Amino acid sequence: xxxxxxxxxxxxxxxxxxxxxxxxxxxxxxxxxxxxxxxxxxxxxxxxxxxxxxxxxxxxxxxxxxxxxxxxxxxxxxxxxxxxxxxxxxxxxxxxxxxxxxxxxxxxxxxxxxxxxxxxxxxxxxxxxxxxxxxxxxxxxxxxxxxxxxxxxxxxxxxxxxxxxxxxxxxxxxxxxxxxxxxxxxxxxxxxxxxxxxxxxxxxxxxxxxxxxxxxxxxxxxxxxxxxxxxxxxxxxxxxxxxxxxxxxxxxxxxxxxxxxxxxxxxxxxxxxxxxxxxxxxxxxxxxxxxxx
Numbered sequence: 001x002x003x004x005x006x007x008x009x010x011x012x013x014x015x016x017x018x019x020x021x022x023x024x025x026x027x028x029x030x031x032x033x034x035x036x037x038x039x040x041x042x043x044x045x046x047x048x049x050x051x052x053x054x055x056x057x058x059x060x061x062x063x064x065x066x067x068x069x070x071x072x073x074x075x076x077x078x079x080x081x082x083x084x085x086x087x088x089x090x091x092x093x094x095x096x097x098x099x100x101x102x103x104x105x106x107x108x109x110x111x112x113x114x115x116x117x118x119x120x121x122x123x124x125x126x127x128x129x130x131x132x133x134x135x136x137x138x139x140x141x142x143x144x145x146x147x148x149x150x151x152x153x154x155x156x157x158x159x160x161x162x163x164x165x166x167x168x169x170x171x172x173x174x175x176x177x178x179x180x181x182x183x184x185x186x187x188x189x190x191x192x193x194x195x196x197x198x199x200x201x202x203x204x205x206x207x208x209x210x211x212x213x214x215x216x217x218x219x220x221x222x223x224x225x226x227x228x229x230x231x232x233x234x235x236x237x238x239x240x241x242x243x244x245x246x247x248x249x250x251x252x253x254x255x256x257x258x259x260x261x262x263x264x265x266x267x268x269x270x271x272x273x274x275x276x277x278x279x280x281x282x283x284x285x286x287x288x289x290x291x292x293x
Contacts, residue, residue, distance in 0.1 A: 032124035032131045033090035039120040040079040046114045047071070054195040058188075059223060060230035069105040069242065070226040072115065072147045074196040076137035079119035080151070083135070089121075091131070091155035095212075098221050099132060100152040100170075104241045104291065109146050115139040122150075130157035170245045170285045173273050176259035180231055181277065184219060186253040192223045219250040224284050228272050231258055237268040237290040244286035250274075256283065266290050 052071065053063060061068040084093050109115070122134035132154050139147040189203030201208035202218055209217045225244045229236070250256060255277040263269030268290040274283045 032126060032133075035090060035121050035124050035133055036086070036088055037121065038083055038086070039118060040082060042075070042079055042117040042119075044114045044116060045075060047075070047111060049111070051195065052111055058191050058195045059226040061226070062230075062233055065111050067109040067111055067113075068226060069103055069147075069229055069240075070222060072109075072117070072139045073101075073103070073137070073149055073151075073222060074198065075115075076117045076119050076139070076149070077198070079117065080121075080135045080137070083119065083121050090124075091133070091153075095156065097154040097156065098151060098246055099154050100243070100245045101149065101222065101225060102241060102243045103149045104147065106146050106148070106239050106291065108238060109139075109141070113141055115141055115146070126159075127154055128159045129154060130159060131155050170243050170287050171263075171271050172285070173259045173261055173271050176261050178231070178258075178260040180258045182227070182256050182258060184250065184252055184254045184256065186217065188219055188223070188252055189217045192220050196220070196222075198222075214249065214251065216251040219252055219254070221246045221249075221284070224250065224274055225286065228258060228260075228274065228284070228286060229288075232260060232270055232272065232288065235268075235270065236288065239291040240268070241289045241291055242286060243289075244284055246284055247282045250283050263287065263289070 047067065052067070055061075055071055055074070056063050056068060059068065059070070081093070083089065084091070084096070117137060117139050119135065119137045122136060124131050124133035126132075132152055135151045135153065137149045137151075138145055193199045193203060198220060200220075202212050202214055203209075203220050204217060206216045209215070224246075225242070228244075229242060257275050257277055257279065258272065259275070260270050260272035263271050266289060268288075270288040271286070272288075273285045275281060276283070
């Protein structure tokens with residue numbers, strides 16, 4: 001069932017669509033289009049154990065009886081899709097670029113706990129390559145917010161606003177303490193789609209990706225974020241925020257390098273990135289910041 005706006009809705013979990021990218025092309029400043037302020041709610045959702053197991057396996061998370069910090073995103077995303085597919089939404093759904101994502105993991109959540117999700121669209125702002133806008137999501141357990149996120153999307157068009165080469169709050173890795181090399185198969189997009197429900201064609205097959213300007217299928221941006229968190233699983237605090245900026249798509253198959261170091265500002269924090277195997281291109285940059293419990 002597709003959720004209706006401003007109504008409580010029950011429905012199956014599904015996944016997200018990603019098309020990472022950035023830019024710094026400056027144009028004339030224009031007033032952003034009006035985005036209707038709407039909110040959708042999906043109450044009392046218990047994760048499907050088989051699906052959760054597949055998701056954890058494809059992303060590299062331990063099967064420890066807890067929800068991975070990125071898993072609620074794939075549950076909440078169908079609500080975001082419903083909001084952005086409304087006829088009066090000012091931006092076309094096809095071609096949106098996922099610029100950045102912030103997740104606040106406020107406490108560990110058991111794999112069997114029932115959460116109520118709420119998703120809303122936010123106020124747009126000028127961006128050097130068009131218009132950016134946020135979509136926020138919250139997950140609550142018996143009235144307590146245990147998880148929330150903000151995804152920032154770009155609708156390409158006439159540019160405006162200040163040029164920003166990098167998202168704020170996501171510093172560089174300068175002295176890596178952890179490094180891993182990952183070989184990503186051409187089938188990764190299909191494997192993640194089966195686990196997350198995100199079947200955007202740009203991730204599934206080279207022919208479909210070429211329609212959207214990619215030479216090959218690309219990895220899901222949220223898979224890349226999830227894989228980074230899985231690599232840091234043994235060093236994460238109980239409550240934390242994780243910010244990532246999606247810098248460039250990963251064309252599949254690929255060889256990439258993950259790097260991480262402790263953050264200078266907090267003992268339990270991290271900064272990390274994912275680069276091409278030769279280190280020349282940055283695909284993702286992120287930071288983990290501990291939150292007060």
